[in-house]
Amino acid sequence: MKDVASAAGVALKTVSRVVNGEPGVNPATAKRVRDAIDRLGYSRNESARVLRRGRTSTVGLVIEDVADPFYSALSRAVEDVAIRHGCLLLTGSSGEEPARERELVRTFCARRVDGLIVVPASGDHSYLRPELDAGTPAVFVDRPPGPGLDVDTVLSDNAGGARLATRHLIAHGHRRIAFLGDHPSIFTAARRLDGHRAALGRLFDERLVSMRPPSLDTARADLDRMLALDRPPTALFTGNGRLTVTALRALGGRPLALVGFDDFELADLLSPGVTVVAQDPGGMGRRAAELLFRRLSGDDGPSEHHELPVRLIPRGSGERPS
Amino acid sequence: MKDVASAAGVALKTVSRVVNGEPGVNPATAKRVRDAIDRLGYSRNESARVLRRGRTSTVGLVIEDVADPFYSALSRAVEDVAIRHGCLLLTGSSGEEPARERELVRTFCARRVDGLIVVPASGDHSYLRPELDAGTPAVFVDRPPGPGLDVDTVLSDNAGGARLATRHLIAHGHRRIAFLGDHPSIFTAARRLDGHRAALGRLFDERLVSMRPPSLDTARADLDRMLALDRPPTALFTGNGRLTVTALRALGGRPLALVGFDDFELADLLSPGVTVVAQDPGGMGRRAAELLFRRLSGDDGPSEHHELPVRLIPRGSGERPS
DNA sequence: GGCCGAGGTGACAACGTTGTCTGTACGTCC
DNA sequence: GGACGTACAGACAACGTTGTCACCTCGGCC
Numbered sequence: 001m002k003d004v005a006s007a008a009g010v011a012l013k014t015v016s017r018v019v020n021g022e023p024g025v026n027p028a029t030a031k032r033v034r035d036a037i038d039r040l041g042y043s044r045n046e047s048a049r050v051l052r053r054g055r056t057s058t059v060g061l062v063i064e065d066v067a068d069p070f071y072s073a074l075s076r077a078v079e080d081v082a083i084r085h086g087c088l089l090l091t092g093s094s095g096e097e098p099a100r101e102r103e104l105v106r107t108f109c110a111r112r113v114d115g116l117i118v119v120p121a122s123g124d125h126s127y128l129r130p131e132l133d134a135g136t137p138a139v140f141v142d143r144p145p146g147p148g149l150d151v152d153t154v155l156s157d158n159a160g161g162a163r164l165a166t167r168h169l170i171a172h173g174h175r176r177i178a179f180l181g182d183h184p185s186i187f188t189a190a191r192r193l194d195g196h197r198a199a200l201g202r203l204f205d206e207r208l209v210s211m212r213p214p215s216l217d218t219a220r221a222d223l224d225r226m227l228a229l230d231r232p233p234t235a236l237f238t239g240n241g242r243l244t245v246t247a248l249r250a251l252g253g254r255p256l257a258l259v260g261f262d263d264f265e266l267a268d269l270l271s272p273g274v275t276v277v278a279q280d281p282g283g284m285g286r287r288a289a290e291l292l293f294r295r296l297s298g299d300d301g302p303s304e305h306h307e308l309p310v311r312l313i314p315r316g317s318g319e320r321p322s
Numbered sequence: 323m324k325d326v327a328s329a330a331g332v333a334l335k336t337v338s339r340v341v342n343g344e345p346g347v348n349p350a351t352a353k354r355v356r357d358a359i360d361r362l363g364y365s366r367n368e369s370a371r372v373l374r375r376g377r378t379s380t381v382g383l384v385i386e387d388v389a390d391p392f393y394s395a396l397s398r399a400v401e402d403v404a405i406r407h408g409c410l411l412l413t414g415s416s417g418e419e420p421a422r423e424r425e426l427v428r429t430f431c432a433r434r435v436d437g438l439i440v441v442p443a444s445g446d447h448s449y450l451r452p453e454l455d456a457g458t459p460a461v462f463v464d465r466p467p468g469p470g471l472d473v474d475t476v477l478s479d480n481a482g483g484a485r486l487a488t489r490h491l492i493a494h495g496h497r498r499i500a501f502l503g504d505h506p507s508i509f510t511a512a513r514r515l516d517g518h519r520a521a522l523g524r525l526f527d528e529r530l531v532s533m534r535p536p537s538l539d540t541a542r543a544d545l546d547r548m549l550a551l552d553r554p555p556t557a558l559f560t561g562n563g564r565l566t567v568t569a570l571r572a573l574g575g576r577p578l579a580l581v582g583f584d585d586f587e588l589a590d591l592l593s594p595g596v597t598v599v600a601q602d603p604g605g606m607g608r609r610a611a612e613l614l615f616r617r618l619s620g621d622d623g624p625s626e627h628h629e630l631p632v633r634l635i636p637r638g639s640g641e642r643p644s
Numbered sequence: 645g646g647c648c649g650a651g652g653t654g655a656c657a658a659c660g661t662t663g664t665c666t667g668t669a670c671g672t673c674c
Numbered sequence: 675g676g677a678c679g680t681a682c683a684g685a686c687a688a689c690g691t692t693g694t695c696a697c698c699t700c701g702g703c704c
Binding site for chain 1: 372412429432
């Protein structure tokens with residue numbers, strides 16, 4: 001900027017004014033400055049600007065894995081909202097590791113993001129307290145924060161969706177319905193198990209439940225074990241998108257009825273089509289981002305807790321009779 | 323930092339030394355400083371640091387759309403390499419719009435990213451020249467830059483993969499092979515058409531080619547038109563992952579042989595399984611990022627042009643006889 | 645002529661770091 | 675005892691912006 005100023009024969013401040021479109025600059029002077037800018041290929045140093053102004057026009061997003069379609073759809077939605085507000089998005093994948101989540105948040109805060117959107121991997125977010133107190137708003141998506149943190153949340157209706165799924169299977173005559181979910185320490189997995197159990201009532205059987213991280217081998221082992229029971233399951237409810245796909249592979253064509261939590265591309269092209277309880281990842285991202293920007297523009301009302309509805313999409317696999 | 327300094331009863335510089343783990347601080351003093359840091363919840367202001375040091379430890383990635391599995395896998399790989407080098411990743415989706423690509427690059431450069439990885443949406447990158455001259459390295463992935471820009475590239479063997487796919491169909495007895503590709507202005511689409519054409523030789527028929535952005539309606543219309551020809555196609559080669567899925571829907575069960583460029587989740591679970599020419603998006607991202615960090619650590623040898631191999635994965639749809 | 649206001653323009657400090665240089669205390673060696 | 679080295683600590687400038695305030699010039703008015 002200094003170079004531009006001397007090239008145009010004006011003071012630093014005048015260049016600053018031109019660059020920022022501030023009024024009170026003679027059009028002829030402005031033109032001279034702009035020419036100098038073009039000639040020198042100057043571009044404003046955003047770090048210095050941030051240092052001076054205090055706002056970075058940046059928001060941080062911590063998710064589990066960008067390569068997971070659920071989170072990439074969520075990211076894209078957040079990015080779109082951020083761009084619309086003239087903000088850049090910093091994204092990081094925690095890989096479901098609390099340490100990495102914390103490290104990402106720390107890094108984002110050191111870079112002075114204006115706000116944070118977090119899909120938490122851990123159950124303790126006390127480390128966020130200083131940032132929140134310092135006025136950096138945070139919105140938690142998909143899962144709530146650990147205890148003692150009163151921040152905005154945007155969740156899906158996990159229990160309701162699970163009830164919907166299991167009731168659907170019951171309505172099609174099933175009484176023995178297995179549940180494959182992620183580890184119960186993960187909020188969504190636990191809530192979905194709750195919904196499933198509630199829908200089953202006294203039909204619930206502990207032996208038809210498996211809760212652990214998705215892997216083809218374990219899914220296959222669990223299903224084999226359940227199918228070897230005296231009264232084997234005739235239907236299966238899977239607790240997330242990855243598990244649905246894993247279960248499809250593990251089933252290898254065995255004709256259990258199936259409903260999965262989370263929609264996924266191609267669910268309609270399989271045969272039978274896979275019945276799912278669809279969440280709206282883009283909607284969650286959008287809602288969270290809009291909430292965050294509302295906070296950034298000064299709204300300091302009490303924390304809000306949004307729960308987005310889910311919907312059941314019948315495609316065949318969930319309508320198989322028992 | 324100033325507050326920490328006075329709280330610990332030391333000078334600014336001593337705090338700086340402790341924060342950066344520089345030697346030459348009395349352990350007792352260091353402890354006092356660290357205590358003060360914890361007590362005040364201090365965290366270094368990265369903008370100021372960047373301003374002072376000149377390096378941001380940040381790299382920018384411009385892709386087409388994070389929500390596309392190909393690009394999200396690529397992103398994730400780049401992010402992993404970046405983290406390993408202590409760098410944060412800025413990601414932006416261009417949505418295949420040249421203006422947005424340029425805007426993203428401009429924004430990244432204003433934030434003084436140390437380097438850029440770009441999947442270009444446009445054919446003209448002269449706007450990058452000042453940045454490159456200023457010493458910001460760039461690596462182009464998946465598609466090369468516009469003319470006149472001599473930068474590193476990491477591409478797939480598009481033509482070779484397309485030849486492989488079409489030859490595979492020919493080997494299974496097909497002579498009338500349709501090609502559905504994206505708009506020919508997109509580098510990969512054009513190269514894949516080249517490979518397809520080369521493999522067909524005199525069997526090539528202009529009427530069996532459609533090149534436009536994927537959409538269910540247009541794909542259906544194009545296929546219907548081709549299938550109504552005197553000598554309709556018995557096989558189909560689709561030029562990217564999204565088109566493969568779109569074509570599957572448009573075909574609605576009509577039993578054409580099919581090979582798709584790009585692998586996708588669940589390709590193996592469809593019936594028949596979908597034969598594909600698989601690229602390695604993670605490998606491309608990794609290779610590009612490693613190349614970029616090599617440049618960042620001082621390698622200024624001549625620009626490198628990597629071409630990653632692809633491989634054909636037979637799953638059934640491509641082995642249907644004519 | 646002197647005063648005023650408006651429109652332009654510039655000087656300067658400050659944002660929070662870090663690099664360089666200088667200062668001090670203490671121990672060691674001739 | 676004096677010169678010197680070492681270990682530690684601090685003062686100060688600089689990075690590239692922007693906010694504040696002051697300045698200059700010029701035209702219009704009494």
